Amino acid sequence: AQSVxxxxxxVSVSEGTPVLLRCNYSSSYSPSLFWYVQHPNKGLQLLLKxxxxxxxxxxxxxxxxxFKKSETSFHLTKPSAHMSDAAEYFCVVSDLASGYSTLTFxxxxxxxxxx
Amino acid sequence: xxxxSQHPSRVICKSGTSVKIECRSLDFQATTMFWYxxxxxxxxxxxxxxxxxxxxxxxxxxxxxxxLINHASxxxxxxxxxxxxxxxxxxxxxxARVGPDEAFFGQGTRLTVV
Numbered sequence: 001a002q003s004v005x006x007x008x009x010x011v012s013v014s015e016g017t018p019v020l021l022r023c024n025y026s027s028s029y030s031p032s033l034f035w036y037v038q039h040p041n042k043g044l045q046l047l048l049k050x051x052x053x054x055x056x057x058x059x060x061x062x063x064x065x066x067f068k069k070s071e072t073s074f075h076l077t078k079p080s081a082h083m084s085d086a087a088e089y090f091c092v093v094s095d096l097a098s099g100y101s102t103l104t105f106x107x108x109x110x111x112x113x114x115x
Numbered sequence: 116x117x118x119x120s121q122h123p124s125r126v127i128c129k130s131g132t133s134v135k136i137e138c139r140s141l142d143f144q145a146t147t148m149f150w151y152x153x154x155x156x157x158x159x160x161x162x163x164x165x166x167x168x169x170x171x172x173x174x175x176x177x178x179x180x181x182x183l184i185n186h187a188s189x190x191x192x193x194x195x196x197x198x199x200x201x202x203x204x205x206x207x208x209x210x211a212r213v214g215p216d217e218a219f220f221g222q223g224t225r226l227t228v229v
Contacts, residue, residue, distance in 0.1 A: 043208055044220040090158065103218060107158045
């Protein structure tokens with residue numbers, strides 16, 4: 001079985017400071033990992049994905065994440081937060097252990113950005 | 116990238132009535148679509164997997180007679196909430212599988228049952 005743990009339910013940063021959203025996963029297979037962002041009353045937008053290629057993945061809007069197998073982590077970072085980054089972020093794991101991929105969502109981290 | 120369109124974005128209905136939510140893949144064919152429910156300040160809960168031309172597969176605890184899913188074509192899946200009650204009020208999101216392990220999501224539907 002696969003699972004995702006987002007270690008922080010809320011993260012507060014000031015505009016212009018770095019962002020770190022933490023995610024740990026467990027999977028019995030070689031997983032694919034994703035970060036999605038959700039703005040209020042909106043659907044989910046894919047930020048980036050890891051699918052066994054480069055361990056440092058660059059996504060949209062200046063976000064990136066590093067896959068660390070030894071730590072089973074896939075933390076999301078951004079060097080400088082913008083006000084528009086305020087949203088809910090979901091870490092998602094997918095594996096193909098049974099030839100059928102299922103997405104397992106973390107509980108989400110709300111990013112709050114203050115001026 | 117692939118676009119998934121969900122309609123309506125918001126709906127208010129009276130208790131006891133039924134509501135249909137549509138999920139369309141606009142520029143690709145989706146043999147598999149997923150329906151999620153999101154409670155306030157909670158993560159997404161997979162309700163069912165919709166496969167074109169066959170019956171949907173429901174997750175444990177989801178009432179198939181209450182949440183009717185139809186996937187009649189490669190670009191359209193519908194979720195009908197039958198005999199809606201206030202406890203069915205929620206944010207419903209669909210997604211369509213693109214490739215072996217990636218999905219694109221619709222904009223979501225805010226359902227309010229009064």
